[in-house]
Structures are given as structure tokens and as C-alpha cells.
Amino acid sequence: MTTVVRMPSLNANEDQAVIVDWRIDDGAPVNRGEEVCIVETTKVTYEVVAEADGFLRHLVEIGQVVKNNQSIAMITATPDEDYAVLLASLEKTESVTTDRRWTKKAELVAKKLGVDMSILAAKFPDRVITEADVLASNKPVFEGRDLVEDAYPGLRPQRILLIGAGAGGGFVTLDVISRVQHQRAVGILDNNVALHGKTMMGVPILGPNSMAAEFWEKRVFDAAIICITANIADRAAIFEDMRAKGIRFANVIDPSTIVKNYVSMGEGNLIMGNGYLAPSCVLGDNNFLASHVCIEHHTKVGSHCTFGPRSTTAGAVTIGDRVKFGMGVLVEPYLAIGDNCLIPSGCVLTNNIPPNSVVKMQFSQTIKARD
Amino acid sequence: MELQLGLAEALTANEKVVVLGEDLVDPYGGAFKVTKGLSTRFPGRVISTPICEGGFTGVAVGMALRGFRPVVEIMFGDFLTLCADQIVNHMTKFPGMFNGQVKVPLVIRTPMGGGRGYGATHSQSLEKMFLGLPGIKVVAPSHVHAAGDILQYAILADDDPVLFIENKLLYPLDRYAHVLMEQSAEIPGYPTVALRNFGSGQPDVIVISYGGLSRELVPLLEKLRSDELNVTAVFPSSLWPVPIKTLVRYGAQCGRLVICEEGTTGFNWGSEVAVLLYDALRGNLLAPITRLAAASQVIPAARQLEMEVLVTAGKIENAIWELMS
Numbered sequence: 001m002t003t004v005v006r007m008p009s010l011n012a013n014e015d016q017a018v019i020v021d022w023r024i025d026d027g028a029p030v031n032r033g034e035e036v037c038i039v040e041t042t043k044v045t046y047e048v049v050a051e052a053d054g055f056l057r058h059l060v061e062i063g064q065v066v067k068n069n070q071s072i073a074m075i076t077a078t079p080d081e082d083y084a085v086l087l088a089s090l091e092k093t094e095s096v097t098t099d100r101r102w103t104k105k106a107e108l109v110a111k112k113l114g115v116d117m118s119i120l121a122a123k124f125p126d127r128v129i130t131e132a133d134v135l136a137s138n139k140p141v142f143e144g145r146d147l148v149e150d151a152y153p154g155l156r157p158q159r160i161l162l163i164g165a166g167a168g169g170g171f172v173t174l175d176v177i178s179r180v181q182h183q184r185a186v187g188i189l190d191n192n193v194a195l196h197g198k199t200m201m202g203v204p205i206l207g208p209n210s211m212a213a214e215f216w217e218k219r220v221f222d223a224a225i226i227c228i229t230a231n232i233a234d235r236a237a238i239f240e241d242m243r244a245k246g247i248r249f250a251n252v253i254d255p256s257t258i259v260k261n262y263v264s265m266g267e268g269n270l271i272m273g274n275g276y277l278a279p280s281c282v283l284g285d286n287n288f289l290a291s292h293v294c295i296e297h298h299t300k301v302g303s304h305c306t307f308g309p310r311s312t313t314a315g316a317v318t319i320g321d322r323v324k325f326g327m328g329v330l331v332e333p334y335l336a337i338g339d340n341c342l343i344p345s346g347c348v349l350t351n352n353i354p355p356n357s358v359v360k361m362q363f364s365q366t367i368k369a370r371d
Numbered sequence: 372m373e374l375q376l377g378l379a380e381a382l383t384a385n386e387k388v389v390v391l392g393e394d395l396v397d398p399y400g401g402a403f404k405v406t407k408g409l410s411t412r413f414p415g416r417v418i419s420t421p422i423c424e425g426g427f428t429g430v431a432v433g434m435a436l437r438g439f440r441p442v443v444e445i446m447f448g449d450f451l452t453l454c455a456d457q458i459v460n461h462m463t464k465f466p467g468m469f470n471g472q473v474k475v476p477l478v479i480r481t482p483m484g485g486g487r488g489y490g491a492t493h494s495q496s497l498e499k500m501f502l503g504l505p506g507i508k509v510v511a512p513s514h515v516h517a518a519g520d521i522l523q524y525a526i527l528a529d530d531d532p533v534l535f536i537e538n539k540l541l542y543p544l545d546r547y548a549h550v551l552m553e554q555s556a557e558i559p560g561y562p563t564v565a566l567r568n569f570g571s572g573q574p575d576v577i578v579i580s581y582g583g584l585s586r587e588l589v590p591l592l593e594k595l596r597s598d599e600l601n602v603t604a605v606f607p608s609s610l611w612p613v614p615i616k617t618l619v620r621y622g623a624q625c626g627r628l629v630i631c632e633e634g635t636t637g638f639n640w641g642s643e644v645a646v647l648l649y650d651a652l653r654g655n656l657l658a659p660i661t662r663l664a665a666a667s668q669v670i671p672a673a674r675q676l677e678m679e680v681l682v683t684a685g686k687i688e689n690a691i692w693e694l695m696s
Contacts, residue, residue, distance in 0.1 A: 009674075012487055012488035012489060012672075013487065103597065103598040103599040104595075104598035104599070104600065104692060105575075105598050105599035105600050105695075106599065108692070108695055108696055111696070130599060131599050
């Protein structure tokens with residue numbers, strides 16, 4: 001057991017005193033209560049008394065000025081006991097240095113922003129972390145969206161590849177996509193070689209329709225849409241071919257078209273502005289609805305049909321596949337129209353139409369010069 | 372020593388200046404040695420008095436009425452109670468009672484403050500007992516002020532009684548000067564000094580304090596700088612009257628204020644300053660004003676216990692971080 005003898009605090013006005021005399025020699029035995037040394041302030045001399053039995057080991061010399069509470073001697077159990085470790089530990093506690101890893105301001109800001117200081121400290125092991133470091137670490141991280149190789153696009157817009165889009169159908173489709181938040185046109189394919197390398201509304205025309213499979217493999221787009229509106233046979237063939245290769249199709253719908261409750265549709269449907277899809281109507285795949293088309297409630301439309309502007313079906317009409325409607329066609333309720341029919345503009349259908357029919361209109365329109 | 376020089380220059384500038392108090396004459400030169408050497412340099416004008424604060428303060432009031440500019444030293448501020456009658460009922464009343472026909476140009480110098488283990492009756496900061504008293508100025512420079520110049524002004528230029536509070540712990544310190552210090556003179560002769568620990572930008576916190584707490588705040592500002600906290604410490608040298616326009620100007624720089632003082636809490640300087648600031652800064656404060664003062668109890672003699680009662684840099688720092696979070 002080693003006991004430390006310290007300089008007593010003797011005077012409110014002084015924080016130090018002088019060792020005037022040692023009463024016990026260095027290494028000599030000492031008894032508890034015995035005078036060890038004399039210290040002196042400007043006002044008094046004072047006898048420091050041993051608090052334990054043992055051997056006195058001097059740490060300071062006569063004449064030395066010592067701060068209050070500083071150790072002046074050790075009392076050890078044996079005359080040659082090593083007190084170096086204890087002395088070192090005393091000196092260590094007297095000069096405690098805290099190893100700061102960050103400023104308090106940085107800690108405060110980190111707490112407010114929810115930044116983990118230990119991660120920051122590990123990032124910059126050589127220096128104190130500052131407020132600026134915390135603020136910098138809190139900046140939202142932007143990564144190139146197109147670099148993400150995920151099968152599930154999540155929050156990013158669906159990337160649309162336009163097929164056969166070199167003409168008017170492509171232009172109106174791009175216009176629709178430009179008006180929605182959830183889709184983005186990434187490229188156009190068209191078999192017209194003269195268009196390759198050009199852009200339409202800022203979107204590049206990349207090559208022929210056959211390149212779709214390659215781009216699909218490379219995950220350049222998430223879904224395709226066919227913009228051919230005039231030739232139903234082409235439209236249907238491309239759709240079936242691409243779908244056989246695993247390519248997915250998008251439904252591209254102008255935001256001004258109203259889609260009511262319980263509407264169901266497949267994929268690849270391209271629907272222009274101001275349309276109306278009534279509750280419980282059903283669309284198959286790959287249909288094209290021009291502007292102002294109205295499909296009333298409980299009407300069923302097959303696949304690969306095209307509807308000219310302002311075509312309207314009444315409720316509960318059944319329409320087959322690959323039916324082409326002109327402009328302004330009106331269909332009475334409960335009628336059935338078979339596959340592959342051709343309905344001319346301005347026609348009001350009042351009877352069922354068998355498959356593979358062409359409806360002919362009896363016009364009596366006379367045009368003559370004005371008087 | 373700034374105060375000694377200030378006294379010497381005042382004694383030199385005007386032969387009507389006299390200094391009265393206990394144990395002032397050489398070789399002792401006063402309990403805190405402020406007048407050391409002055410009785411030798413100015414024979415007959417630095418006078419050691421009997422131990423009778425009420426008596427020699429009364430003598431000084433009479434001398435002031437008859438054209439002298441006396442300086443009274445009260446050995447410890449705690450003893451102001453012994454001359455309180457002269458202060459409250461006489462020197463501050465005469466100019467008004469005699470309709471401005473007499474003046475009492477008198478300075479009472481006295482040391483206040485703890486931190487030296489002097490115990491309950493030699494460690495107090497009793498200036499708050501005289502704050503708000505009509506007809507007197509209460510002045511308490513910090514070591515950021517040119518205390519000697521302020522003392523000279525009080526002696527030579529101020530025709531009102533001035534209670535001049537010194538702080539025991541500031542006596543051995545040199546005046547602290549820094550490039551980031553500015554001074555405003557809302558109250559002529561008694562400047563307010565603002566010290567900031569940042570070069571450019573806005574303060575996060577304004578600390579308003581006076582007197583001996585500059586000794587705690589100057590190193591604290593340095594420490595807070597290493598923690599990136601922008602702090603401006605504002606030290607009025609005039610406690611009463613309060614240089615409120617200056618304090619409001621600093622307070623408006625940021626909505627977080629800490630007022631700290633060494634005296635005890637309860638009906639204290641910080642209360643009045645806080646109310647004045649609340650009136651002026653309505654709606655501009657980000658948090659309620661934090662006030663720090665000594666605990667409402669006897670000041671112990673033991674150093675560690677004394678520190679628990681008094682306001683320390685550590686307590687101020689804690690209050691600042693609490694205000695920030």
C-alpha cells in the first residue's frame with residue numbers, strides 16, 4: 001500500500017508553498033502522525049504529518065515551490081518499493097487531455113439532421129469533424145437513374161420505347177407522354193431509314209422496329225407502345241411478334257381522358273385526349289383510341305382495334321378484335337360487332353355486325369355551285 | 372495596474388481629488404494594493420481613516436458638497452451596508468433636496484466577488500442592493516474595459532455620486548484586448564464592450580454580463596470557438612443606468628440571449644435587463660432569455676463548495692448549449 005503525501009492548501013490567497021525542511025530522510029522509516037516536512041507560505045510555516053506507516057520517499061527537494069495538492073512524497077510499505085507506476089498515473093490524471101473527434105456545434109447540427117457522427121468520424125479519421133462536414137454529409141445523393149439495373153422501376157418514370165413512330169402517330173404519342181409524370185420517352189423506332197439519327201420532340205429515332213428486341217435485352221426501356229394507327233394488320237403483327245419475345249407494353253393515356261371505376265384493360269393501348277372510358281368497360285390489348293372517343297359502360301372491346309376521333313359506343317356493346325372505326329361512329333346499345341370489321345366515318349350502327357364485315361353507307365350528298 | 376494609474380492621473384489632473392479609506396497609506400497601500408505608492412506621491416491627499424465606513428463616507432459627502440472630488444475606498448464591498456445610510460439617504464438626496472444647487476461628485480470604490488475562499492461576508496456581490504436607486508450611478512468594469520479611464524471619468528467628469536464596483540479576481544489581470552472587440556458609448560464615460568469569437572457571420576448566442584465574469588467568459592469564448600459556436604459577449608460598464616439601446620442592438624443580432632452575473636439570484640440585475648430586452652425584442656427571440664446568477668444562499672469558504680454556488684464558465688457553457696439545442 002502506497003500513500004501519497006500532498007502539499008496542503010494553507011492560505012486563501014496563495015496556491016503554492018515552499019518546502020523548507022525534510023524531517024525524515026529519503027527512504028527512512030516513518031510512523032503515522034510523525035512530522036514529515038516543514039512547508040512555508042508568506043504567512044505561516046506548517047508541519048506536514050504522515051498519514052500512514054512505512055518508508056518516506058521524497059519527490060521534491062528543499063527550496064522547491066510546490067502547487068497546492070501536488071504530491072511531494074510517497075510512503076511505501078518497503079524501502080525499495082517501486083512507485084513509478086503510481087506516480088505516472090498521478091501525473092496522467094493531472095494532465096487529462098480529451099481526444100475530441102467533433103466540435104459540439106457539429107454534434108448539435110448532426111442531432112437535428114439525424115446524421116450519425118460515428119460514421120462521419122470514421123470517414124475522416126485524421127481530423128476533428130466540423131459543422132461543415134455534417135452539412136455536406138446531409139446533402140441528398142443523386143445517382144444517374146438510367147444506370148440503375150433494377151427489374152422493378154420503383155419510383156422512377158417508366159421508360160417508353162415508341163414503335164413505328166416516325167409519322168403523326170408518334171408525334172401525338174410523344175405529346176401524351178410529355179404530359180404525364182409516370183412515363184418518359186427514351187427512344188423511337190421506325191422502319192423509314194431516312195429518319196434514323198434524327199429526333200422528334202427531342203427524342204432520338206434510333207433505328208428500325210426490329211431493334212426493339214436488342215434494346216429490351218439491354219434494359220434500355222421498360223415498356224413499348226405501338227404508334228401505327230392506319231394499318232391494323234401491321235399493328236397486330238408487330239405486337240404479337242414483340243410480345244412473343246417477352247417485350248412488355250405500356251398503356252399510354254392522355255391525362256385529359258377520364259378513366260372511371262372498374263375499367264379494365266390489357267396493355268399496349270394508346271388513348272388520346274378528352275376520351276371517356278365509362279365504368280366497367282373492358283379493353284383488350286394494343287387498341288388505339290383517337291381523341292374524344294367514348295366507350296360506354298359495360299362495353300367490351302377486343303384487341304388491335306382503332307377508333308377514329310369522336311367515335312362513341314353506347315352501353316354494353318361487344319366489339320371483337322382488329323375492328324377499324326372511322327371518325328364519328330355511333331354504336332347503339334347492346335350490339336355485337338365481330339372481328340375484322342371495317343366501320344366507316346359518320347356511321348350510326350343499329351344492328352349487330354357479323355365478323356369480317358364491311359359496313360357501306362348510302363350517302364345522298366349533292367354538291368352544287370351557289371346561286 | 373489600470374486602476375492605480377487611473378487614480379494617479381486623477382490626483383494629478385485635479386488637486387481637489389482626495390482618496391479616503393482604511394489602510395490606504397504606504398507601505399500597506401490598501402488591502403488590494405490599488406493605492407500603493409499614491410500616499411507617497413500625493414502627500415496629504417491619500418488618507419487612512421479609522422475603521423468606520425459610515426463616518427468617513429459621510430466626511431467624503433461633506434467634502435464633495437464643499438468642492439472636493441473625493442474617492443472613498445470601502446475595503447470589501449460587503450461593508451457597503453455600513454455606509455448604506457450615507458448612500459441612500461444623503462449623497463443621492465442632496466442634489467434633489469436642494470433643487471440642484473449642490474452637487475455630490477463622489478466615487479465609492481469597492482471590491483466585490485468571490486472565488487478566493489474569503490467566506491460568507493467577504494465574497495458577496497452586493498451591488499444589486501443599490502441598482503435602481505435614484506441619483507447614483509453603479510459602474511462595474513470588466514477586464515475588457517479600460518478600467519482606469521472609466522475611474523478617471525467617474526472622478527473628474529461625473530458630478531453624480533458613482534458606486535464603482537471592482538472585482539477581486541480581476542485585480543491581478545492585465546486588461547484584455549482583442550481585435551474582435553468593439554465599444555459603444557451610449558452612456559458617456561461608461562462604455563459597453565462587446566467581444567466576439569468569430570470573424571464574420573452571425574452570432575449563435577449573445578451573452579450579456581459584467582464585472583468579474585469577464586474572467587470566465589474570455590477563455591470560454593475561446594473554447595466555444597473551437598466548438599464552432601459563434602458567441603458575442605457584451606459587457607456594459609454601467610449597470611445603472613442600463614445601456615439598453617446597446618444591449619437591444621446586440622440582442623437583435625440573434626434571438627438567443629444569456630444574461631449572467633456573479634450576484635445572487637432573485638430581484639437582480641439580470642431580471643431588470645431581461646424585462647427591458649423582452650419589451651424591446653418582442654417576437655424576435657428564438658428562445659426565452661436564460662439568466663444565470665449565484666445560488667440564493669451563503670457563500671461557502673471551501674473553494675469547491677464556493678464554485679458550486681457561484682456562476683462559473685462551466686455553468687455558462689452548459690446554459691449556452693442548452694439554449695442551442
